[in-house]
Amino acid sequence: xxxxxxxxxxxxxxxxxxxxxxxxxxxxxxxxxxxxxxxxxxxxxxxxxxxxxxxxxxxxxxxxxxxxxxxxxxxxxxxxxxxxxxxxxxxxxxxxxxxxxxxxxxxxxxxxxxxxxxxxxxxxxxxxxxxxxxxxxxxxxxxxxxxxxxxxxxxxxxxxxxxxxxxxxxxxxxxxxxxxxxxxxxxxxxxxxxxxxxxxxxxxxxxxxxxxxxxxxxxxxxxxxxxxxxxxxxxxxxxxxxxxxxxxxxxxxxxxxxxxxxxxxxxxxxxxxxxxxxxxxxxxxxxxxxxxxxxxxxxxxxxxxxxxxxxxxxxxxxxxxxxxxxxxxxxxxxxxxxxxxxxxxxxxxxxxxxxxxxxxxxxxxxxxxxxxxxxxxxxxxxxxxxxxxxxxxxxxxxxxxxxxxxxxxxxxxxxxxxxxxxxxxxxxxxxx
Amino acid sequence: xxxxxxxxxxxxxxxxxxxxxxxxxxxxxxxxxxxxxxxxxxxxxxxxxxxxxxxxxxxxxxxxxxxxxxxxxxxxxxxxxxxxxxxxxxxxxxxxxxxxxxxxxxxxxxxxxxxxxxxxxxxxxxxxxxxxxxxxxxxxxxxxxxxxxxxxxxxxxxxxxxxxxxxxxxxxxxxxxxxxxxxxxxxxxxxxxxxxxxxxxxxxxxxxxxxxxxxxxxxxxxxxxxxxxxxxxxxxxxxxxxxxxxxxxxxxxxxxxxxxxxxxxxxxxxxxxxxxxxxxxxxxxxxxxxxxxxxxxxxxxxxxxxxxxxxxxxxxxxxxxxxxxxxxxxxxxxxxxxxxxxxxxxxxxxxxxxxxxxxxxxxxxxxxxxxxxxxxxxxxxxxxxxxxxxxxxxxxxxxxxxxxxxxxxxxxxxxxxxxxxxxxxxxxxxxxxxxxxxxxxxxxxxxxxxxxxxxxxxxxxxxxxxxxxxxxxxxxxxxxxxxxxxxxxxxxxxxxxxxxxxx
Numbered sequence: 059x060x061x062x063x064x065x066x067x068x069x070x071x072x073x074x075x076x077x078x079x080x081x082x083x084x085x086x087x088x089x090x091x092x093x094x095x096x097x098x099x100x101x102x103x104x105x106x107x108x109x110x111x112x113x114x115x116x117x118x119x120x121x122x123x124x125x126x127x128x129x130x131x132x133x134x135x136x137x138x139x140x141x142x143x144x145x146x147x148x149x150x151x152x153x154x155x156x157x158x159x160x161x162x163x164x165x166x167x168x169x170x171x172x173x174x175x176x177x178x179x180x181x182x183x184x185x186x187x188x189x190x191x192x193x194x195x196x197x198x199x200x201x202x203x204x205x206x207x208x209x210x211x212x213x214x215x216x217x218x219x220x221x222x223x224x225x226x227x228x229x230x231x232x233x234x235x236x237x238x239x240x241x242x243x244x245x246x247x248x249x250x251x252x253x254x255x256x257x258x259x260x261x262x263x264x265x266x267x268x269x270x271x272x273x274x275x276x277x278x279x280x281x282x283x284x285x286x287x288x289x290x291x292x293x294x295x296x297x298x299x300x301x302x303x304x305x306x307x308x309x310x311x312x313x314x315x316x317x318x319x320x321x322x323x324x325x326x327x328x329x330x331x332x333x334x335x336x337x338x339x340x341x342x343x344x345x346x347x348x349x350x351x352x353x354x355x356x357x358x359x360x361x362x363x364x365x366x367x368x369x370x371x372x373x374x375x376x377x378x379x380x381x382x383x384x385x386x387x388x389x390x391x392x393x394x395x396x397x398x399x400x401x402x403x404x405x406x407x408x409x410x411x412x413x414x415x416x417x418x419x420x421x422x423x424x425x426x427x428x429x430x431x432x433x434x435x436x437x438x439x440x441x442x443x444x445x446x447x448x449x450x451x452x453x454x455x456x457x458x459x460x461x462x463x464x465x466x467x468x469x470x471x472x473x474x475x476x477x478x479x480x481x482x483x484x485x486x487x488x489x490x
Numbered sequence: 491x492x493x494x495x496x497x498x499x500x501x502x503x504x505x506x507x508x509x510x511x512x513x514x515x516x517x518x519x520x521x522x523x524x525x526x527x528x529x530x531x532x533x534x535x536x537x538x539x540x541x542x543x544x545x546x547x548x549x550x551x552x553x554x555x556x557x558x559x560x561x562x563x564x565x566x567x568x569x570x571x572x573x574x575x576x577x578x579x580x581x582x583x584x585x586x587x588x589x590x591x592x593x594x595x596x597x598x599x600x601x602x603x604x605x606x607x608x609x610x611x612x613x614x615x616x617x618x619x620x621x622x623x624x625x626x627x628x629x630x631x632x633x634x635x636x637x638x639x640x641x642x643x644x645x646x647x648x649x650x651x652x653x654x655x656x657x658x659x660x661x662x663x664x665x666x667x668x669x670x671x672x673x674x675x676x677x678x679x680x681x682x683x684x685x686x687x688x689x690x691x692x693x694x695x696x697x698x699x700x701x702x703x704x705x706x707x708x709x710x711x712x713x714x715x716x717x718x719x720x721x722x723x724x725x726x727x728x729x730x731x732x733x734x735x736x737x738x739x740x741x742x743x744x745x746x747x748x749x750x751x752x753x754x755x756x757x758x759x760x761x762x763x764x765x766x767x768x769x770x771x772x773x774x775x776x777x778x779x780x781x782x783x784x785x786x787x788x789x790x791x792x793x794x795x796x797x798x799x800x801x802x803x804x805x806x807x808x809x810x811x812x813x814x815x816x817x818x819x820x821x822x823x824x825x826x827x828x829x830x831x832x833x834x835x836x837x838x839x840x841x842x843x844x845x846x847x848x849x850x851x852x853x854x855x856x857x858x859x860x861x862x863x864x865x866x867x868x869x870x871x872x873x874x875x876x877x878x879x880x881x882x883x884x885x886x887x888x889x890x891x892x893x894x895x896x897x898x899x900x901x902x903x904x905x906x907x908x909x910x911x912x913x914x915x916x917x918x919x920x921x922x923x924x925x926x927x928x929x930x931x932x933x934x935x936x937x938x939x940x941x942x943x944x945x946x947x948x949x950x951x952x953x954x955x956x957x958x959x960x961x962x963x964x965x966x967x968x969x970x971x972x973x974x975x976x977x978x979x980x981x982x983x984x985x986x987x988x989x990x991x992x993x
Contacts, residue, residue: 287988
């Protein structure tokens, strides 16, 4: 049963991966029945002459794997065609009688899925914005090609990720081994080729393995041996020791978030770890978090159901993160994205098929929030693209590019998104 | 107590069958036959020397292979560089029972393309993993395996390109790379162009007369033959792409997966590539002529020479050696064996600077040094992934990088692999400490340290390092569990140390 309800592509290559958790390892491909993202660690790239300047915000990137249904996340309740196309799974208008299943209005046209109600408060506080009818121009509707293209951020044959190129083109003077982290046991493709990117599953486990009693002594011997080597490895070993040291000082037991508790599941724990790292000021400039489970071909549900449960985790997780960081959200930008949206018309299995245009979320003190950025293309047949999908009127690189330039202080957008000229959406307040 | 330059006695070793769980059939086979009679500690430091030099033969075993197993150094040293190299250059002359057993245990690996296309990609990926790890670990044809790895990087294939890729890579490995890894470059190049894996990986199956795709043509010049700054133009890329139009893979039927020239989508028009005229209508012969031209181009000789020298001698290839290798390439029409002779018998190799072991070599050389049997499994793959070099999982077509800066930042997994290995925390990989210690007749912690330094580092520890380890291990009896634990830690530290990362 579980295999049947998801698309063939997943049944072939990834069952648990996108559906229940983060991407699987290559070990799973070779010795299991699943497929992975990239190697846990990939060699670094060098781009010539980085921009030298102070760092800006910490960027937190949340990738919803599987193609999240943006039309049921940020609901265009003002478009009547939405309810024509989604008679069963549509989220009812904000003025509907049933308070717990109706959309939470944002601007009179768009509203949030009720499970995301905590985000409406952040939106009203001006620290969150949504972008709709956005995405990547890729037309394949293949999870892998779409993710690959989006994470590389370039249509040309370049296998480095957009975040790796951001790090390589911005010299912040930081030598931190933790400039970029991927939460989990592998790095996302967006960090492919990154300088000193670390796949970090748990703060507590990033250390020399061994018995507590001897680990310190062994590390001291290694430190001596590497210092005496007087080579490239002396530098990189010292970076690793520094990362171990930094992470070792972060108390991980009995962590008390400043606001509501983080959800127990994967995303909540990943966000909590990210918040701990930001608070500990260990030099994290980019953190990537994956959340699977969005490939809802069948039995997607509406205000309740499979997708709603995912959204509860997302909404609670983001709200906990926001409350936990408090004033520090002024130096954090968070973005939520997915490889593509889903078909406008619900299908016979009360789910949705792979589509095109989607929503994105941005959150942070430097965001021009309280708005939905959308040049709405409409949902009537003649307004759709491909087999019946939301058109894209805002390239996802305009969203990411705004953050990179205005919040992360990196003007080298042509290197981060080669072959693309980023349009200014006015999405973020420039830091300078 | 062992004196330096002394021979350790490893006599008295008999066939010991390790626990079945920790030891594969192949491993047992190797263990029975391969434990040496004696071991040498190759080189002791001179007084006042911090790091003793590495013997050229030790270097050869690490770079033209995956590091010595116990006894390999002595055997190679007895033969001498030249004789050892000649033997390695003639792999068929070296019996390789372990690999015969290993390949015998595989099933997809023996299927032809037609049978393979009905199989699951994940099974093919698993067999490729078992094959590449097992061969590196157990094969006596070490240089051959090192060259297969070299060409597998040069003609990189990424298994995750699509779900059929692992199936096609089996064919690529077996029929296109391996038969020519020590042959002539032109044959290897031709084989790769006719490999279904390559045509799929670099999108030539989408390269058609009316919708040309330049991807493969560009990489064929930039990465496979001429090198990026060889003076070819965008126009040359487009013209070569035209010559490649229609070279595709059968999608269905009895010959599914086979490469053929689809004349309907091939551009038969005349072409001009690198100044050479290709007349109308030659079809199949045209691409062969183009490959002849590319393989014979002086830029190709320079490019391949530099790559080989970078892999085997130094990150910054030495121009004098590159020039001699390139000249040999031109004189011998790309005879790979001849190139390797020039490289490994050169003065430059004898005095080569250190190279950083790539992660795969790091792992395999640690396993080999400690005579560790491994059943390739999930955990081993996970480690390779964390270390950063799981074979056939490098997405772009340039192959895993070959210079230290690419790899130097990821040391923690190397350290933790070393610790996990010696403390038996890698299922399927058990280090036979007791056998090694008994065979080495090491009766106190000092002599155990010396033995293990010899096996892992190929030389005696300098005094300062020796003191560090001795202090850590203590001087208690080897029966003391604490001492045993400490000695294992010390071996892990040797494998984690910079001396083991460099080769």
